[in-house]
Amino acid sequence: MPRAGLTRDSVVETAAIMADEVGLGSLTLAAIAERLGVKQPSLYKHIDSLAGLHRSVSLLAKRELGDAISRAAVGRSGADAIFAMSHAYRDWAILHPGRYDVTQNPPAPGDVEDEATMVAAIQVITDVLASYQLEGDDSIDAIRAFRSILHGFISLETSGGFALKVDINRSFDRMIHGFTVALTQWTEPIDHSLSSARTQNAKTPPEAGVISGVRPDGFEPRPSDP
Amino acid sequence: MPRAGLTRDSVVETAAIMADEVGLGSLTLAAIAERLGVKQPSLYKHIDSLAGLHRSVSLLAKRELGDAISRAAVGRSGADAIFAMSHAYRDWAILHPGRYDVTQNPPAPGDVEDEATMVAAIQVITDVLASYQLEGDDSIDAIRAFRSILHGFISLETSGGFALKVDINRSFDRMIHGFTVALTQWTEPIDHSLSSARTQNAKTPPEAGVISGVRPDGFEPRPSDP
DNA sequence: CCTATTGGCTATTGACATTAGCCAATAGGG
DNA sequence: CCCTATTGGCTAATGTCAATAGCCAATAGG
Numbered sequence: 001m002p003r004a005g006l007t008r009d010s011v012v013e014t015a016a017i018m019a020d021e022v023g024l025g026s027l028t029l030a031a032i033a034e035r036l037g038v039k040q041p042s043l044y045k046h047i048d049s050l051a052g053l054h055r056s057v058s059l060l061a062k063r064e065l066g067d068a069i070s071r072a073a074v075g076r077s078g079a080d081a082i083f084a085m086s087h088a089y090r091d092w093a094i095l096h097p098g099r100y101d102v103t104q105n106p107p108a109p110g111d112v113e114d115e116a117t118m119v120a121a122i123q124v125i126t127d128v129l130a131s132y133q134l135e136g137d138d139s140i141d142a143i144r145a146f147r148s149i150l151h152g153f154i155s156l157e158t159s160g161g162f163a164l165k166v167d168i169n170r171s172f173d174r175m176i177h178g179f180t181v182a183l184t185q186w187t188e189p190i191d192h193s194l195s196s197a198r199t200q201n202a203k204t205p206p207e208a209g210v211i212s213g214v215r216p217d218g219f220e221p222r223p224s225d226p
Numbered sequence: 227m228p229r230a231g232l233t234r235d236s237v238v239e240t241a242a243i244m245a246d247e248v249g250l251g252s253l254t255l256a257a258i259a260e261r262l263g264v265k266q267p268s269l270y271k272h273i274d275s276l277a278g279l280h281r282s283v284s285l286l287a288k289r290e291l292g293d294a295i296s297r298a299a300v301g302r303s304g305a306d307a308i309f310a311m312s313h314a315y316r317d318w319a320i321l322h323p324g325r326y327d328v329t330q331n332p333p334a335p336g337d338v339e340d341e342a343t344m345v346a347a348i349q350v351i352t353d354v355l356a357s358y359q360l361e362g363d364d365s366i367d368a369i370r371a372f373r374s375i376l377h378g379f380i381s382l383e384t385s386g387g388f389a390l391k392v393d394i395n396r397s398f399d400r401m402i403h404g405f406t407v408a409l410t411q412w413t414e415p416i417d418h419s420l421s422s423a424r425t426q427n428a429k430t431p432p433e434a435g436v437i438s439g440v441r442p443d444g445f446e447p448r449p450s451d452p
Numbered sequence: 453c454c455t456a457t458t459g460g461c462t463a464t465t466g467a468c469a470t471t472a473g474c475c476a477a478t479a480g481g482g
Numbered sequence: 483c484c485c486t487a488t489t490g491g492c493t494a495a496t497g498t499c500a501a502t503a504g505c506c507a508a509t510a511g512g
Contacts, residue, residue, distance in 0.1 A: 002477080002491095003476095003477060003478075003489095003490060003491065004490080004491075005490095006490080006491090025251070028467085028468065028469090029468080029469065029470095030467085030468070030469095038490095038491075038492095039491075039492065039493085040468085040469085040470095041469095041470080041471085041491090041492075041493085041494095042490070042491050042492070044469095044470075044471085045489075045490050045491070046490090049469085049470080050468095050469065050470090079418060080418070083418050104381070104382065104385060104387060105385070106385060106386040106387055106389065137392050137393070137396065138400075140390060140392045140397065141392075141396065141397040141400040141401070142400075144379070144382070144388055144394075144397045144401070145375075145379075145397070145400065145401040145404060147378070147382060147387070148374075148375055148378035148379035148381075148382055148401060149371075149374055149375055149378055150378065151378040151381060151382060152373070152374035152375055152376065152377040152378020152379070152381065153370070153371075153374035153378070155330070155374075155377060155378065155381060156330065156370070156373060156374055156377060159330060159331070159332060160332040161330060161332055161373070161443065162370055162443050163332065163443045164366060164442075164443045166363050166366045166367075167363070168370075170363065170367065171366065171367040171370045171371070173416055173418075174364075174367040174368075174371065174412070174416065175367070175370070175371040175374060177408075177416045177418070178371060178405070178408030178409070178411075178412065179404070179408065181407065181408045181411050182403075182404030182405065182407045182408045183404070185404075185407050186400070186404065190399055190400065190403045216390075217387065217388050217389045217390045228460095228508080229458095229459060229460065229507095229508065229509080230459080230460075231459095232459080232460090254498085254499065254500085255499080255500065255501090256498085256499070256500090264459095264460075264461095265460080265461065265462085266499085266500085266501095267460090267461075267462085267463095267500095267501080267502080267503095268459070268460055268461070270500095270501075270502080271458075271459050271460075272459090275500080275501080276499095276500065276501090
């Protein structure tokens with residue numbers, strides 16, 4: 001029996017490729033093994049579990065997406081940077097739908113490698129928005145909004161949620177443009193009665209030690225389960 | 227052996243409740259059966275398959291969410307309606323995370339019931355945006371942006387993507403407010419070189435018969451696979 | 453009361469992840 | 483070049499799950 005010459009990385013890379021074809025959720029070890037010309041239990045010489053493989057694919061995807069938007073943003077600022085980064089983000093996601101899915105998985109508590117990878121990616125967004133001179137929580141709000149906009153659009157687009165034959169590129173550009181417009185008035189007071197009168201979720205009272213830096217979301221030390 | 231008195235609806239309702247607890251994806255028929263005091267195969271007297279059950283939960287969820295935002299919007303218009311609807315949307319999603327997940331599943335081609343349910347829900351959004359007097363594709367763009375914003379934020383929030391201890395309610399309100407700001411300038415020309423120079427996805431050339439009504443996404447007659 | 457339907461059940465199958473244990477292919481030191 | 487330790491493949495077995503087949507008692511309706 002000649003050896004197949006697998007490595008941990010080749011298994012992860014193959015899984016990522018297949019995830020883009022069928023989705024990571026419905027990708028089986030048997031299918032990966034078959035593509036690699038190997039029997040299913042052999043994979044366990046290179047991975048520890050399916051969950052571990054999923055984590056590895058997720059880490060790979062987060063790094064790739066972070067690199068893609070980082071490359072797009074270098075040398076630009078303001079609306080220019082926002083457009084460039086948004087397009088790079090969407091182009092990568094459409095090219096890698098299976099990987100994209102898992103870029104949003106939050107790191108498990110204590111998974112410092114995953115946490116670091118995520119900060120690095122979100123840091124790019126933080127930097128791109130920096131030219132708008134937002135301070136403290138206003139900056140966090142803007143970063144959250146931008147992430148929401150990008151993720152929501154791509155998520156709906158790749159799942160087939162935009163079924164009408166209206167140009168999706170145009171819709172995307174209009175949305176991003178709208179965001180840049182909103183950013184120019186980001187700090188104006190919100191004049192709306194409903195914005196504070198909420199029925200649920202009023203469980204975040206203003207606390208003493210609120211963090212006001214521009215540290216990206218995803219790194220708050222969580223209370224460990226006692 | 228006394229009968230448990232199950233019905234199709236009671237099974238679907240129980241599945242929906244449990245989906246909110248553990249997620250629909252990791253909900254097993256064995257777990258549902260146990261909660262209902264019945265053995266796993268007995269469920270097949272009321273459902274046809276796991277996939278069918280998922281579809282039923284998805285339909286239930288779409289109806290409930292559509293009703294929630296519809297109730298919130300009645301009697302309001304403009305930014306008022308947008309805020310009310312957004313809050314209703316988020317409140318419902320947070321209360322029903324498992325159900326919310328599957329509200330975004332696009333209908334299977336030819337599933338007219340699912341399609342109709344989805345149109346009804348999106349129609350509420352269309353109506354709410356109507357007061358901004360957008361025409362044709364501009365309206366479609368705005369609806370897509372609004373759906374993206376809401377879905378992206380809720381998706382990130384419920385999955386734990388906003389880890390910083392910065393008030394999430396505030397971030398949400400700022401985002402929605404930003405959208406209303408953007409809407410007031412929705413039709414202004416987009417002045418950005420990158421908005422047309424894209425690397426991929428340039429595969430939607432302006433076509434002759436583009437639909438320009440305000441029919442919600444999700445109902446385009448798809449080409450049947452020949 | 454009688455009978456047809458139906459809603460439970462047990463048993464079985466097949467896909468899947470995972471583990472145990474075997475054995476040949478390699479690598480690296482003599 | 484050989485010898486041995488490691489290691490990367492394998493088969494076999496277990497447990498969980500969805501799904502199907504077939505049984506039989508509980509109900510419903512005349």
